[in-house]
Amino acid sequence: MLMQNKSGSQGRNQLVDLQKAGIQRNGRWLVRGVDLSINRGEILTLIGPNGAGKSTTAKLVTGVLRPSEGTVARAGDLRIGYVPQKLSIDWTMPLSVRRLMRLTNSLTDADLLAALSATGISHLINAEVRHLSGGEFQRALLARAIARKPDLLVLDEPVQGVDFAGETALYDLIRQIRDTTGCGILLISHDLHMVMAATDTVICLNGHVCCRGTPDSVSRSEDYQRLFAANARGLALYSHQHDHTHLPDGRVLHGDGSITDNCHPEDGYHHHHDHDGHDRHGHGHHGHGTRDGEATRHA
Numbered sequence: 001m002l003m004q005n006k007s008g009s010q011g012r013n014q015l016v017d018l019q020k021a022g023i024q025r026n027g028r029w030l031v032r033g034v035d036l037s038i039n040r041g042e043i044l045t046l047i048g049p050n051g052a053g054k055s056t057t058a059k060l061v062t063g064v065l066r067p068s069e070g071t072v073a074r075a076g077d078l079r080i081g082y083v084p085q086k087l088s089i090d091w092t093m094p095l096s097v098r099r100l101m102r103l104t105n106s107l108t109d110a111d112l113l114a115a116l117s118a119t120g121i122s123h124l125i126n127a128e129v130r131h132l133s134g135g136e137f138q139r140a141l142l143a144r145a146i147a148r149k150p151d152l153l154v155l156d157e158p159v160q161g162v163d164f165a166g167e168t169a170l171y172d173l174i175r176q177i178r179d180t181t182g183c184g185i186l187l188i189s190h191d192l193h194m195v196m197a198a199t200d201t202v203i204c205l206n207g208h209v210c211c212r213g214t215p216d217s218v219s220r221s222e223d224y225q226r227l228f229a230a231n232a233r234g235l236a237l238y239s240h241q242h243d244h245t246h247l248p249d250g251r252v253l254h255g256d257g258s259i260t261d262n263c264h265p266e267d268g269y270h271h272h273h274d275h276d277g278h279d280r281h282g283h284g285h286h287g288h289g290t291r292d293g294e295a296t297r298h299a
């Protein structure tokens with residue numbers, strides 16, 4: 001594996017760079033030919049069907065796995081905060097949030113409290129982890145990851161076990177963490193059809209990179225549409241300042257899970273509107289978005 005310090009202005013911002021990276025196990029390629037890089041302040045989302053190699057790619061990024069071919073380069077002294085998809089915790093043993101935070105990290109009290117406060121769960125410091133709700137548990141894992149003050153946060157399905165309203169709140173929190181700390185974020189989405197609105201780049205994996213680009217361009221990409229033709233709902237964006245999400249077919253998914261045909265301010269669903277600047281780059285919801293680039297196709 002190539003480990004190198006980058007130089008130059010792009011190099012200073014670049015946290016990790018994979019070139020043609022692949023992992024082979026027992027004669028089978030789990031994932032192959034992955035090119036990706038993540039810069040400071042950038043949110044990159046990996047989507048793809050079950051078994052597509054998303055977690056494997058995240059492990060290449062973090063260094064948990066070494067590539068069988070290709071290269072993985074990380075900025076020198078890169079600090080990574082990782083929330084894995086699965087944790088091996090013995091749920092029969094009592095474990096407080098405070099102890100969870102310190103399981104593998106040595107943290108000062110100040111850093112521990114700051115991380116819990118940033119994720120909105122300081123009041124749960126002495127709570128039993130097994131009693132937390134899905135959303136609280138994910139916040140505790142996020143708190144644990146950000147307490148290390150990472151340059152790069154790798155979040156493998158951070159909204160699992162969380163309802164729709166909780167998902168938008170968690171995505172909002174993740175965006176806030178990016179905005180306040182300037183870290184880069186690799187997000188693995190559990191949902192083929194929804195990515196958070198603040199995502200800069202989406203990579204659609206299916207053993208290899210199927211297509212990539214802005215959320216808007218990926219949603220229009222033929223490769224994305226072909227891959228998910230059986231369930232052709234297209235790609236929509238979670239939006240952090242809205243109580244609703246525009247689906248690719250023009251219908252509107254509301255925060256309470258209901259779907260309506262239109263989006264009218266007077267329909268009783270809308271509490272606050274700010275159609276300008278609801279994400280950092282001004283990409284609108286799908287269907288309202290700017291057409292700012294085509295998804296790149298990969299063979």
Ligand SMILES: Nc1ncnc2c1ncn2[C@@H]1O[C@H](COP(=O)(O)OP(=O)(O)OP(=O)(O)O)[C@@H](O)[C@H]1O
Nearest residue numbers: 025026030048049050051052053054055056057085
């Ligand atoms: N250590 C391993 N040895 C052999 N095969 C593995 C290993 N780890 C993962 N795999 C296989 O590699 C493929 C990719 O797995 P991976 O967990 O990366 O997929 P994923 O896209 O994250 O899937 P999911 O959405 O189901 O979590 C799967 O077919 C999986 O069974």
